[in-house]
Amino acid sequence: QQQVKQSPQSLIVQKGGISIINCAYENTAFDYFPWYQQFPGKGPALLIAIRPDVSEKKEGRFTISFNKSAKQFSLHIMDSQPGDSATYFCAAPGFGNEKLTFGTGTRLTIIP
Amino acid sequence: GAGVSQSPRYKVAKRGQDVALRCDPISGHVSLFWYQQALGQGPEFLTYFQNEAQLDKSGLPSDRFFAERPEGSVSTLKIQRTQQEDSAVYLCASSLARSYEQYFGPGTRLTVT
Numbered sequence: 213q214q215q216v217k218q219s220p221q222s223l224i225v226q227k228g229g230i231s232i233i234n235c236a237y238e239n240t241a242f243d244y245f246p247w248y249q250q251f252p253g254k255g256p257a258l259l260i261a262i263r264p265d266v267s268e269k270k271e272g273r274f275t276i277s278f279n280k281s282a283k284q285f286s287l288h289i290m291d292s293q294p295g296d297s298a299t300y301f302c303a304a305p306g307f308g309n310e311k312l313t314f315g316t317g318t319r320l321t322i323i324p
Numbered sequence: 325g326a327g328v329s330q331s332p333r334y335k336v337a338k339r340g341q342d343v344a345l346r347c348d349p350i351s352g353h354v355s356l357f358w359y360q361q362a363l364g365q366g367p368e369f370l371t372y373f374q375n376e377a378q379l380d381k382s383g384l385p386s387d388r389f390f391a392e393r394p395e396g397s398v399s400t401l402k403i404q405r406t407q408q409e410d411s412a413v414y415l416c417a418s419s420l421a422r423s424y425e426q427y428f429g430p431g432t433r434l435t436v437t
Contacts, residue, residue, distance in 0.1 A: 218366075244424040255328070255415050255428030256367065301366050310355060310424050311380060314366030 216304050218315030225322055231289040233318045235302030238283065246312070247276065247287045248301045256301060260287070292322045326350070328429035330416050336435045337406045345401045345432045349418030356399050357426060358391055359415040367415050373399060374421070406436045 217236045225231045237245070246261035262269045262276040262285065269276045275288040289296055299319050303312040329348040337343050349356050355374055359367035360383075369383040375396040384391070388407075393399040403410055413433050417426040 246424065248428075253430070255417075255430050257428065258425055261425070303366075305424055306369070310419060310422075310426070311357060311369045311372050311383075312367075312424075312426060313369070317364070317366050 216302060216313050216315045218302050218318060220318060221316070222319040223321070225292045225320065227292060227294060227322055227324050229292050229322075231287075231292045231296065231320055231322070233287045233300050233302070233320070234284060235286065235315055236282075236284045237304045239304075242304050244305055245276070245278065245285045246303050247274075248303060248314075250299045250301065250317075259300070289320075292320075294322045294324065296320060297322050328416055328418055328427055330414075330429040330432050332432060333430065334433050334435075336437060339408060339436055340405050342402065342404045343406055343434065345403075345414050345434070347399045347401070347416030347418075347429060349397065349399070349416070350427055351397075352420070353418035353427075354396075354421040355419045355423075355426075356393060357417040357419075358399070358401050359417065360385075361413040361415055361431070363412075370401070370414075403434075406434075408436050410434060411436045 215238045247259045248256035249259045250256040260271050260274045273290045278285045299317045301317050302315040331346045357372050358370040361367045371391045372380040373393040388404045390402045413431040415431045417428045419426045
């Protein structure tokens with residue numbers, strides 16, 4: 213069973229600052245690592261994802277950094293805004309199919 | 325286009341009642357997933373369909389949980405004889421064939437009293 217460990221559990225960042233959330237996985241066979249964003253009362257929404265053949269992927273203010281040797285990947289949110297306040301989940305696919313194992317989530321709060 | 329829809333959005337059931345939760349996936353999405361999300365936790369996998377075939381039901385917590393997708397589109401998750409520990413948000417997601425990109429619905433919040 214894939215295990216995905218996420219940290220920190222909660223994070224408070226000042227507006228304009230950089231938010232960093234980390235994720236560690238166990239199995240090296242996986243080839244897809246997504247981050248999901250969830251607002252209260254809504255389902256998770258795919259934010260950004262990376263394949264392990266690259267070490268970094270950037271989409272707007274969001275960047276995934278991938279460290280294959282350490283089995284870790286992280287989400288960086290640049291110029292964090294109050295609208296980024298949400299819960300963020302990392303995930304990894306299962307064995308032989310596309311089901312996802314999610315981390316426990318990081319509640320991000322951006323303060324003015 | 326329309327996203328994944330789920331109904332009802334909220335369901336209150338008395339302990340011992342049966343409930344049925346519906347998921348309408350994105351049109352053309354072959355794969356459909358059900359997840360359970362407890363308060364303050366990440367979604368946990370329940371079951372997975374490819375078209376009408378249920379390929380993985382390893383996450384269903386007990387034989388009281390049953391899912392079907394008879395025509396390969398709409399899916400129903402049924403919980404029989406509900407218990408208080410079944411209280412959670414039930415999320416449905418769909419994706420194209422052989423794609424990891426899953427699109428989630430808003431969920432159904434089930435409260436068992």
